[in-house]
Amino acid sequence: MNRTIYLSDLTHTTITISNDSFPLNVGMVGAYCKQFYPDLNMKLFKYPEKLISKINQNMPDLLGLSNYPWNHNLNISIARHVKSINKNVVIVFGGPYISYDNNQQEIFMTRYEGLVDFYCMFEGETSFKSLLDNAHQASFDISQMKKAQLEGCLFLSEDGSLAPFTPITRSRSVDDYPSPYTAGLFDEFFDGKLSPMLETHRGCPYACTFCHEGHEFYRKVSKFDNQRIKNDLDYIGERVGSKVANLMIADPNFGQFKSDIEFAEHINEVYDRYNYPSTIFASSAKNNQDNLLNISKILKNTAMPLWMSVQSMTE
Incomplete structure (x- = not known):
């Protein structure tokens, strides 16, 4: 069964495009994971209206949201919309808008319990790949996924506490991560705006x-x-x-x-x-x-x- 995954680096677009860069973050993650899962039905998003439209047409098995101060509330709104339709969709956050302090991490994950299932820390290619491996083994069942040791991922245990963090090791060579440009993942973003x-x-x-x-x-x-x-x-x-x-x-x-x-x-x-x-x-x-x-x-x-x-x- 080919799984569907959406990866997004969203920007507000109400008045103007507030963050007008290509989604390099999720592009790098996606290009790396495609090496191991070539049949994965994966799509990248920058504009929230396009993501919402696609979600309403075809709900993904997993939604990844790159999280920054400027799009955090937008990400939470999208996560809430998805979970209101299907609470079984795995929602994964990543990016720098979370503390390195364990207590603050637990506060964050508790505040968004039921919306943010996992948070990928540090080098996203490695931590997300670890999570994706586990998701396939657990048939994308959130409760089953949380029973494993997930390298580089934050999540809440069954008792509601922050699960012990399993560190990841940085890749010896960043060239292990293929280019999303030459892989063709960014072609749709050459739109004259980004x-x-x-x-x-x-x-x-x-x-x-x-x-x-x-x-x-x-x-x-x-x-x-x-x-x-x-x-x-x-x-x-x-x-x-x-x-x-x-x-x-x-x-x-x-x-x-x-x-x-x-x-x-x-x-x-x-x-x-x-x-x-x-x-x-x-x-x-x-x-x-x-x-x-x-x-x-x-x-x-x-x-x-x-x-x-x-x-x-x-x-």
Whole structure:
């Protein structure tokens, strides 16, 4: 039996598109899981109206919602709508809008008991794949799924307490996770409204207390193969069209490595071919001014603002 799964990174669309990036998060998760479950009926969503319409036409076995401060209430509303129709649908949240503190996690899961069945922590590809394996073994029965040890997932035990957390191990190579672009998962999002997003490396060496990636889990920095990200940018350039000017880079420290200079040179080549991108949104490196200056000179046709992060001291 082929199961149906919807993965979403929703944005408010009432007045404007409040978060206009491609759904890179769920795209990466989906592309990874498709390797192991090629017959999975999986669809990605960015716009809530499209997700609601699809839910009303064909209820999924599992719904994944990427959770951030700007779309949390939207996610809860969608979860409530789904559960009001079919309480047996497995609803999985993921993303940074949850505390690392166990007590706060239990408060969150208790508050949304019956709406949020599981919360995938840290690297979503690995934790969601673990949950998906378990879901297939348990025939997508929520109570049966909770009887197993789920790596990297939060959930409530039968007695209503937070189940003991089973840590996950970070992948040795981020290239284990295939590109959602060249896999064709993002083709429908080239709609002239959304800005493509790329990730060239993952992890951050710093431990800023205000940042989600300040956790020790993310301390090791892993780089994607340079040819892979060049191929992704070529794929984007061929399809993006003239209405979108921006490229979003999801790295916490773009410009930290010499390979970033090489990628900047490729951005220039893509601009010469497709007149894209005109602007880049990226969190720039905190401790490599020389690289950033070189990149700013290379990107002569593309504007990239440089950002500063300030953390107060206790003394």
